[in-house]
Amino acid sequence: MRAMRLHAPGRALSAEDLPPPQPGPGQLLVKVSACGVCRTDLHLACGELPQCRTPITPGHEIVGTVVGTGARVGIPWLGWTCGECAFCRAGRENLCERARFTGCHLDGGYAEYVVADERCCLPIPERYSDTEAAPLLCAGLIGFRSYQFIRDQEKIGIYGFGAAAHIISQIARAEGRTVFAFTRKNDLKGQQFALSCGAHWAGDSTEPPPEPLDAAILFAPAGELVPVALKATRKGGTVVCGGIHMSDIPSFPYEILWGERTLRSVANLTRSDGEAFMALAARVALRIETRTYPLGDANQALEDLRRGGLEGAAVLVP
Ligand SMILES: [Zn+2]
Ligand SMILES: [Zn+2]
Numbered sequence: 001m002r003a004m005r006l007h008a009p010g011r012a013l014s015a016e017d018l019p020p021p022q023p024g025p026g027q028l029l030v031k032v033s034a035c036g037v038c039r040t041d042l043h044l045a046c047g048e049l050p051q052c053r054t055p056i057t058p059g060h061e062i063v064g065t066v067v068g069t070g071a072r073v074g075i076p077w078l079g080w081t082c083g084e085c086a087f088c089r090a091g092r093e094n095l096c097e098r099a100r101f102t103g104c105h106l107d108g109g110y111a112e113y114v115v116a117d118e119r120c121c122l123p124i125p126e127r128y129s130d131t132e133a134a135p136l137l138c139a140g141l142i143g144f145r146s147y148q149f150i151r152d153q154e155k156i157g158i159y160g161f162g163a164a165a166h167i168i169s170q171i172a173r174a175e176g177r178t179v180f181a182f183t184r185k186n187d188l189k190g191q192q193f194a195l196s197c198g199a200h201w202a203g204d205s206t207e208p209p210p211e212p213l214d215a216a217i218l219f220a221p222a223g224e225l226v227p228v229a230l231k232a233t234r235k236g237g238t239v240v241c242g243g244i245h246m247s248d249i250p251s252f253p254y255e256i257l258w259g260e261r262t263l264r265s266v267a268n269l270t271r272s273d274g275e276a277f278m279a280l281a282a283r284v285a286l287r288i289e290t291r292t293y294p295l296g297d298a299n300q301a302l303e304d305l306r307r308g309g310l311e312g313a314a315v316l317v318p
Pocket of ligand 2: 038039040060077138139
């Protein structure tokens with residue numbers, strides 16, 4: 001089978017011919033029909049995620065069909081958990097001490113075939129095509145986990161308007177929330193895109209919102225946005241950092257955290273997040289914007305994501 005492999009951080013992915021993987025006990029062999037390109041893939045290709053093993057086949061937004069049964073499944077970032085550690089036993093398997101992640105510890109979906117733990121595979125709502133469904137597996141899911149921490153809030157700011165934001169703003173809008181979208185300075189195209197995805201207001205992340213936020217989610221991996229978001233958020237509000245990696249957060253005056261504001265991160269996902277999100281995605285007709293690339297163009301897709309300006313999500317099709 002063809003696969004795009006990362007041999008060392010900082011190197012381009014190389015196209016290789018490999019024998020298809022053999023499923024072990026409890027694993028499914030899945031023929032990949034689409035795999036999303038996530039910002040996390042960019043971080044691991046750049047060496048910003050030291051937990052990643054090499055060589056590795058990246059990709060953790062996988063949609064495919066199970067060889068043998070033909071069932072359509074989704075394979076997310078959470079690839080295996082121990083079920084025994086204190087976090088697993090407390091229902092917080094996203095923090096499992098021995099968790100293995102798809103496309104990070106386990107070979108992922110930048111390939112024609114992948115094996116996956118059956119217990120971690122998710123159902124895909126019928127209304128979405130394979131390429132539309134791929135970004136649901138991480139952009140949608142991690143966005144949803146971030147959103148769940150502030151779901152009861154009315155005015156929600158979203159910093160960084162990429163694949164995750166374009167899905168979550170549609171969900172927030174459908175649930176009657178008011179969304180304020182913040183993009184890179186002067187990214188008028190991005191701001192237009194945000195408005196088309198249900199945001200009520202869109203502007204530069206350097207400017208304050210027209211009214212104080214009740215809560216904010218940061219999808220941009222830029223630490224300097226943390227104090228910016230805290231300043232934009234009212235007393236008692238919450239700022240959620242949704243990314244796996246962020247540049248250093250500059251020091252800031254205690255005053256902008258004081259007033260019982262909460263600053264928190266979101267790490268990984270649980271299987272119950274996956275089930276809840278897929279049920280929601282089946283109910284709400286999400287418009288999923290994708291740009292598809294042939295599998296062999298994975299490096300180009302990563303480069304386009306790095307440069308910015310992608311509307312929605314990049315998806316590889318083998
Ligand atoms: Zn565990
Ligand atoms: Zn991801």
